[in-house]
Amino acid sequence: MSTRRLRLLSANIQAGSSTRGYHDYVARSWSHVLPAGNKRNSLDTIAQLAGSHDIVGLNESDPGSLRSGFTNQTHYLAQRGGFDYWSHQPNRRVGGVASSANGLLSKLEPREVTDHPLPGRISGRGVLLARFGDGDDSLVIAVAHLSLGANSRASQLAFISELLHDHPHAVLMGDFNCSADRPEMKALFRNTRLQPPNGIVPTFPSWRPQRAIDHILVGDGLRTSNERALPAALSDHLALSLDLEVPEKALR
Template sequence: MTSPNSAASNTLKLLSANIQAGARTDRYHHYLTRSLNHVLPHASKRDNLSAIASTAREFDLVGLQESDPGSLRSGFVNQTHYLAELAGFPFWSHQANRRLGRFATSANALLCRHEPAEVRDYALPGRVPGRGVLWSRFEFEQGDLIVLVAHLSLGAQSRIGQLSFIAELVHDAHNAVLMGDLNCEIETRELSQFFQRSGMQPPPDRLPSYPSWQPKRAIDHILTTPGVKVHKRWLLPTLASDHLALGAEISLQG
């Protein structure tokens, strides 16, 4: 499954990115002045997606949040499929969740260079429905790898329930990775509880990813179980969103 750029045969390069459906935000006031970009198609989105694909092709597994699976704002283009084609990924999966009629839909998605042995789609609990987690299982010589992609709620109480649900999905897994925009920092109560219940480990360093133009909050994460060795983690320049993307290089310990 490794790409030509991987450091070793059992090393995987991971990327997690909230792509905001291809819309670019460079300042807080753009949420207002560019608000129509969130519900209408715009020519710049194709250029932004091309930039995302250029970065993504250097990785083996790419977890996306806020990828539009085909609504008015994306010109009815499935952005996950589009990115997979542009970046040369032979396999992709997505989970459509939040829908605003025909105007806008968001999906969790995974681009991969190796066919997953199994893919599941779970709805997450929450005060407002529409959040989910995309679950995939890959088979390697060193053992199975479970990969989850999620975009959690803004409210802390909802996140507690969502992370509790995810903890049940991974607590028996030796090798597991959770990628996504979790909308909370590592030291919050909800993530502290999650680490206790799931067996996943907090990362050793804090990498602020939001907002992309002046990063202050470390809310985008790649979390792993002890069976997964993390060689390095790093932030990538703005792709097209209001978040920076997060990269990691990992290997399975067997």
């Protein structure tokens, strides 16, 4: 069976803001609501990293609010990183001055892109779904940013399980805010063909990674290699990269 190798990246980019330690959450809190702090240089660094990949899932990409200078950061990264296709899913607005979105950058043309709001105690989370190829065995990429609370995550993962149920060539990537051994994650693995990660790759906090809370999960019809964490400029998360072997029929 002929396959194609794709390089995937999942990155929580923190809207281009800089966090170099826990003290910055307070000392630099202004950067999360104001268009300062050298965000454009940070985005250029992220674009350089993203550009060496074929498909990129983004979390906390500002779709165009005061703090980003009304720049759609997903579109900006697509242009700077050399991606012909991009899509975004605005999810949450903060006080009218900041906004956050899931984003998708791709060098392959998706046949279909849809987005879905996720359940949770507090609204503002979603999953972005892209299909590459036709038929039941096509490659499906889902990008999500899950809640901090375990109960909300459980309901969100149950919803995502319905979307990806019994799909051998599904990929779910993003900031899950939890490790893969949590009960809600084990339920996801039971109810889909997504597989637990092969190893533990800590991604948070970026300055001293201790928690593996960013994931790229793949269906049992796919094979991965070379999974590693990479700096996403000065975000508080490291980005997660891996190589994916995809059957050619899943892309047709």
